[in-house]
Amino acid sequence: MSGMLVLAAVLLAAVPDVTIAGGGPKALTPGGRVVHHNHGKFTAGPWKPAHATFYGGRDGSDTTAGACGYKDTRADGYGVQTVAVSTALYGDGAACGGCYEVRCVDSPDGCKPGAVALVVTATNLCPPNYQQSGESGGWCNPPREHFDLSMPAFLQIAQEKAGIVPVSYRRVACARKGGIRYVITGNKYFNMVMVTNVGGAGDVAAVAVKGSKRVKWTELKRNWGQVWQTGEDLTGESLTFRVMTSDHRKATSWHVLPTDWQFGVTYQASKNF
Template structure:
């Protein structure tokens, strides 16, 4: 009887110790505070160089390298993607070794940019709502887990996006249908609102999200220098005056020197 009680007491103590260690791990991962972290899962797609299968995607970044997102990218499940509103968001992920230590790389963590959508299906897929899932490029996945694992539990949180150079504007579409791709957005990373002005004395006109990171306006702006105002999700706004010269052509990309902090 006494031996049984001793074993039960030891089991309880081990359980308490495991829970304490788990929350210490989360606190250490977050720099001591432990706030802002959530649980999800991660898989991978594409090859070792994240191209060509991870190029393009639902956010519209045709080339993730020239758009400023590089090799560490991810597709988001519908619960995270929010119909394209999360394009450009940056997430820090680490493998949840307390849930499954067999496949995690010790101390591994990675910051990824949201560039694509992982769609739901009718077969109980990992990207079905309300699951919070990351389908990452292979280089990003193997920073935190072993290739052979296939899928791992993760801890994740939103973080700021560190970018080289300024915000980029790619003018697409045609006359009376201006489609502008906004990429390489730092700071919060997620574009919430865009306004365009044609000419130096023109009126600021609101643009509307067409899909992903593409914003549209139905005015005829051909032959005019273009300025943009961009607001990101945390409310910060920058004005890019005359970033596009009057002799612009559809399909051209224009880089700026301004960047969100």
């Protein structure tokens, strides 16, 4: 009998993505920790002072791609309610997908009368300009926290003639329609995974993938912006992704990619944060 118990223990230990406790299976993270189901929602942060400018055209042209890796913010569900954030906020791409509530303050000539705060998604980087000082043209120079809004977004809260206005901002939850979206580009030897339409905190801090056959839980590495990479061969099997946002909440998109998934095709999960 003791031999049977030892064999059962060995078999359970060999299964990397489940553990038996409390009478049922519990999913594990790639590192082997039990996944805690986070209840509640992302809560807004405190208001902070900053400044805002605008870039691109009146229709949002020249703002739909950039340093976060999004190909077209309109197609990705973000529209032109977007912002390029300064280096101090960008965090090497960690801020991408996060949402900010921004309101124009303390500028009677610059703020649009009666304007209410707007919510924008971080989709680009406003690069520093070290040829100019932070007070005159180098608005996005470290350590300044600055918002270079798309022109349609800027004009909702400020006068175009102002050029730059003082603002108050805070992190807020992202409201998204539908589930998290995934698209893989590259080839079977090097996969680039773009994760979009993420609700809650909106940003992506970690991504892991698991196949339905040979691919065990595998952590992806940030390539740039919100593009994640792995050299694991993911072809020929259904894929499940687990996404963690900056507030440490996790969402698992079970079998979101079918066995016959294709490179360059966007697949949408049934759930979000």
